[in-house]
Amino acid sequence: MLHKIFLRILLWGSTMLAVGLLLSTYLSHLNPGKYWITGFSGFFFPLLFPICLLLIPVLWWYKRKEQLLLCSIAVLCCIPAALVTWGVHIFSKNNIVKQPNSREFTLMTYNTSSMGLMAYKTDKDKEAAIYKVVSKNSPDILCMQEFYSNDKPDKEHHIDSLMQRGQYSYHFFTCDKTQWDTWFYGIALFSRYPIAAAAVIPCGESKVGSGSSFLQADLVLQGDTIRIFSVHLTSYMFKGEDYDNMKAPGGGGLVYKMRSTFQKRSAQALQLAALVAESPYPAIVCGDFNDTPVSFTYKTVSRNLQDVFLETGSGWGRTLSFLSPSLRIDYVLTQPSFRIHGSQVFPTHPSDHFPVMACLSLKKH
Template sequence: MLKIIVRRTLLWSNICLVAALLLSTFLPGINPGKCWPAGFSGFFFPVLFPLCFLYTCVWAWYKKRKYVLMNIMAILCAVPAALTTWGVHIFRKNIISKETNSRQFTLMTYNTSSMGLERYVTDKDKEAAIYNAIASGSPDILCMQEFYTNDTPGKDQHMQRIKSAGNYPYHYFTGDKIHWESWHYGIVLFSRYPVIAASAIPCGESETGSGSTFLRADIAIKGDTIRVFAVHLISYMFKGEDYENMKAPKGTGLVYKMRSTFRTRSAQALQLAALVAESPYPAIVCGDFNDTPVSFTYKTISRNMQDAFLKTGVGWGRTLSYLSPSLRIDYILAQPPLTVHASKVFHPRPSEHFPVMACLSLKKN
């Protein structure tokens, strides 16, 4: 009797697992702005996929061939999503080392969480971690989201410090938000190559500044021009009272806020994808998407582009230091005329986000 109960429990839990895995795989293809449950689905994929393998082994031990086949079919359907979740280049040499006199260049993207600023006071440990990561990578092009700098003498003049320390003669700052005339927030790009044109393209509204514009910059590199989009798509921006108001009336509840975020972020993804498609130059998109690889956001933006981590990396590629070890939400995507040679995720501590860097080159026509 006990064996029957155990097997029936395994079977029904497995059926639920397979259904959840398939939903997690295919629902992200639907715009969550029109069907909001699709916005949640991909988040659970990194757990559901390995569990399906576990159930396959269990049914193989029980010698239940039809249940083994059920799981294998679900796994095969989910393989494309798995290949956007995990890097599989186990035996590839993935070391960023530019060849002398080559056309290679490096680019880093980093959500700096306001350079360690918390409640208008700088956390010196976080600030030091940010500068150490930048110095360690020494990228030719540095894109930073949630960037903060202060013009007041004696305050955090990060703009000048980074330009000087990194030897960056060129930069562009969106300056999306200003406090007290001298506290500046937004997205910034530093470059050792000439920035021949740059602009901030409106894409929404954000309390923190970053997330209200896309930074677009055309950069001249060794006789060619590339276009870089540095972005920070809208986040949930949850506050303490949001969790307390989970069941609040429409317009104030946590679920309503998430649905609104899904709608805005999917619109930003579509807008960004259109801008990339219109680019007259080979394009790179980098930044914090605030969404997983199994999501409408990622699918929309990454279409016909190369993910630097997936081209060269292995494992999770985690870029967020909390919530879940599977969260990769910061990306470097490059159009095919660009070659991805190597990539790296740095792990500065303490830091909310981990910076991502890639070594690329533009194919000579």
């Protein structure tokens, strides 16, 4: 009796999982700005793919031919999505240390969650962790999203502190939001290379500041000019009451907020992809996309670009410290004119996001 129940569960369960895997992969090709429900699809892929893969030998053992065929087809059809979810360079050389007397440079992207500021008080442990990882790895170019600095004498002037500690001669700050005249929020870029030009490109509205614009900067490296886009795409910005009001009508519901976020983020992705395509200089895109590799956002922005983690990394490449070990939402993407020598994600604790650093160089013409 129990054996029959198990086989029935295996039959229906494997069928539903295989169909779910296919939907999670291919619905993400649709623009959630038009079909908002598709915005949820990619979240489930990192769980469904390994389960379906593990089910294949079980189905073969129990001689469930139809389900075996369905699961096998689903897994094969979803291999391209798996290859943008997991890094497979387990044994290859991955070096983020610059070679002396070379044209290599390093770039780090880091969502700092307002430099540890919460409820207008700085978490000193988080703040110290940020400075420690930056000082230890000393990137030539440092891009920070959800950045905060304060001009008040008794507060944290992070712009000056980072320029001094990191030995950065140049910086640019979008300053998307100002509070009480001295509290500044936005996206910051610090560089040891000259900034030839920089611009704040509006991309929406955000109450927290970062997420209202893209930072665009042209840097001069050894006679060549490159363009960097540092971005923080719209996040859900959930609060405790959002979970309590999940079933609330109209704008109070959690699902409504997610739907609105999907629409805003898909529009930002299309805008960013167009800016990268129009760049007169070799371009790098970095920042917090707030979306997984199996998503419309990632597919749109990364088209014709190289993902530094996929080119050199292995495993999950997790960049968010909570919710799930599979969440890779912070990226460094480059146009093919760049050579990727290595990349690394630094599990920084305590920190909401983990920084991503890459060692790059421009290919010789």
